[in-house]
Amino acid sequence: GELLILVGESCKRKNEFLGLDKTYMFKVLVGFETDTLDLMGLIVVGNKTMPRFEGGQLKAVVNKLIGTHSWPYPAYSSRPVDGRPLWQWAREGQYQRLLNEDKVPINEFEIKSLHPLGSVQKISAKELFDYIEALTNEVAGDFRQNEVFDSWERAIVASNQQDFQLLEFETRLSSGGYVRQVAQAIGKKLAFPVTTFSIARTKIWLEN
Numbered sequence: 001g002e003l004l005i006l007v008g009e010s011c012k013r014k015n016e017f018l019g020l021d022k023t024y025m026f027k028v029l030v031g032f033e034t035d036t037l038d039l040m041g042l043i044v045v046g047n048k049t050m051p052r053f054e055g056g057q058l059k060a061v062v063n064k065l066i067g068t069h070s071w072p073y074p075a076y077s078s079r080p081v082d083g084r085p086l087w088q089w090a091r092e093g094q095y096q097r098l099l100n101e102d103k104v105p106i107n108e109f110e111i112k113s114l115h116p117l118g119s120v121q122k123i124s125a126k127e128l129f130d131y132i133e134a135l136t137n138e139v140a141g142d143f144r145q146n147e148v149f150d151s152w153e154r155a156i157v158a159s160n161q162q163d164f165q166l167l168e169f170e171t172r173l174s175s176g177g178y179v180r181q182v183a184q185a186i187g188k189k190l191a192f193p194v195t196t197f198s199i200a201r202t203k204i205w206l207e208n
Contacts (some may be wrong), residue, residue: 027121042148081104
């Protein structure tokens with residue numbers, strides 16, 4: 001997506017640019033929730049009964065999310081706790097303990113706009129399987145690739161579904177907002193598991 005590149009004297013304004021609003025287009029996959037809040041995580045919730053959401057229903061839901069939020073930083077983020085990024089704690093199964101002990105920092109940001117785009121899309125079980133396989137094959141280093149792929153394979157088969165819904169949205173967030181958490185919040189409002197399928201940053205607001 002959109003990326004600012006600073007040169008010369010502009011480099012001195014780095015913190016100013018980091019604080020700018022950003023607009024994203026993103027899709028969520030209905031029926032699954034993962035520990036990373038996106039496709040590269042282990043399945044934590046899968047559902048065999050798939051509802052069929054409609055545009056009017058989605059608009060009513062997302063309108064409730066407009067405004068300022070104070071949410072704990074997501075488990076798979078680089079926010080440090082006791083000198084270590086949260087994702088390291090999460091890999092060791094310690095994120096929930098940190099949450100229970102109020103040790104996870106709170107992230108304050110604003111959802112300035114959020115609305116569904118177009119009609120509800122579908123992706124077949126095979127297309128989803130192939131897409132996740134391609135994603136995991138592209139990842140270098142140790143990122144639980146085999147475990148992630150196996151988790152999705154089991155969940156897709158267990159769902160016994162021929163296709164799944166993809167819901168697309170556009171949002172404008174203040175600095176520090178995580179699109180993955182916005183997607184998770186949409187799922188909570190729908191009372192159904194979702195996970196982030198894709199994210200593209202489409203605009204950086206040079207004047208907030």
